[in-house]
Amino acid sequence: METDSATQPERPAIVQLDHVGRVFTMGEVKVEVLRDFCLDIYEGEFLAVVGPSGSGKSTILNLVGGLDQPTSGQILFRGEDLTSATNRRLTSYRRDHVGFVFQFYNLAPNLTARENVLTATEIVRDPADVDEVLEMVGLTERADHFPAQLSGGEQQRVAIARAVAKNPSLLLCDEPTGALDYATGIKALRLLVDVNRRMGTTIVLITHNSAIAETANRVVHLRSGQISEMVVNEHPIAPEEVTW
Numbered sequence: 001m002e003t004d005s006a007t008q009p010e011r012p013a014i015v016q017l018d019h020v021g022r023v024f025t026m027g028e029v030k031v032e033v034l035r036d037f038c039l040d041i042y043e044g045e046f047l048a049v050v051g052p053s054g055s056g057k058s059t060i061l062n063l064v065g066g067l068d069q070p071t072s073g074q075i076l077f078r079g080e081d082l083t084s085a086t087n088r089r090l091t092s093y094r095r096d097h098v099g100f101v102f103q104f105y106n107l108a109p110n111l112t113a114r115e116n117v118l119t120a121t122e123i124v125r126d127p128a129d130v131d132e133v134l135e136m137v138g139l140t141e142r143a144d145h146f147p148a149q150l151s152g153g154e155q156q157r158v159a160i161a162r163a164v165a166k167n168p169s170l171l172l173c174d175e176p177t178g179a180l181d182y183a184t185g186i187k188a189l190r191l192l193v194d195v196n197r198r199m200g201t202t203i204v205l206i207t208h209n210s211a212i213a214e215t216a217n218r219v220v221h222l223r224s225g226q227i228s229e230m231v232v233n234e235h236p237i238a239p240e241e242v243t244w
């Protein structure tokens with residue numbers, strides 16, 4: 001059954017960034033990327049984070065995904081403070097709750113499409129059915145091909161299938177269409193929208209392309225690590241309507 005796309009803050013927050021600061025220190029130099037950054041991400045929403053290069057998008061995604069820790073403030077996942085979590089707990093958070101999709105697909109070259117997806121499901125408690133996920137991404141016929149035998153768009157579909165097959169609560173996508181041509185990018189975006197609607201997975205998509213963001217329920221515009229604008233799309237457009 002399809003779940004309604006979440007637009008509204010009445011939904012509980014899945015992740016809360018509470019007065020988060022992130023300073024990178026390189027020798028004597030300190031780079032303050034985020035200061036007092038606050039954002040709630042709601043269960044089941046499709047949130048786009050848009051901003052120019054260097055505005056802090058990947059920094060935020062890495063913090064939300066438990067790949068990085070803030071220098072100040074708190075990050076809560078369903079009320080649990082991740083900033084005081086042990087490394088072991090953070091690893092289980094990433095394993096059980098988070099799926100990542102990157103611009104470059106990071107597939108294991110010596111494994112077939114199916115094996116790439118299967119490997120991800122072996123480490124989680126409640127995975128989705130691998131064959132169903134491969135069918136959803138339209139790769140049933142290509143399941144026995146190795147990454148080098150697949151096009152860029154097909155490889156990205158394997159990467160999405162791999163992330164989705166873990167049945168994560170949160171799917172974090174860093175420029176997932178960045179390396180794809182227009183038509184292939186639209187297909188990848190369609191998949192993400194379908195995953196959000198059909199599986200109720202909360203999606204955070206970061207992009208520098210504001211046209212893509214119109215498919216999301218809510219768009220956070222970033223400028224120099226600050227939210228410059230927040231837009232709720234009452235009627236997100238279909239990926240097929242996106243032009244860039």
Ligand SMILES: Nc1ncnc2c1ncn2[C@@H]1O[C@H](COP(=O)(O)OP(=O)(O)OP(=O)(O)O)[C@@H](O)[C@H]1O
Pocket residue numbers: 024025026031033051052053054055056057058059060208
């Ligand atoms: N590990 C690090 N050490 C030092 N500075 C960093 C580090 N990671 C990020 N930065 C700096 O933080 C700022 C924000 O980087 P971030 O990668 O979050 O931006 P972005 O919006 O994702 O950019 P892009 O669209 O180019 O990927 C940049 O000025 C970057 O140089």
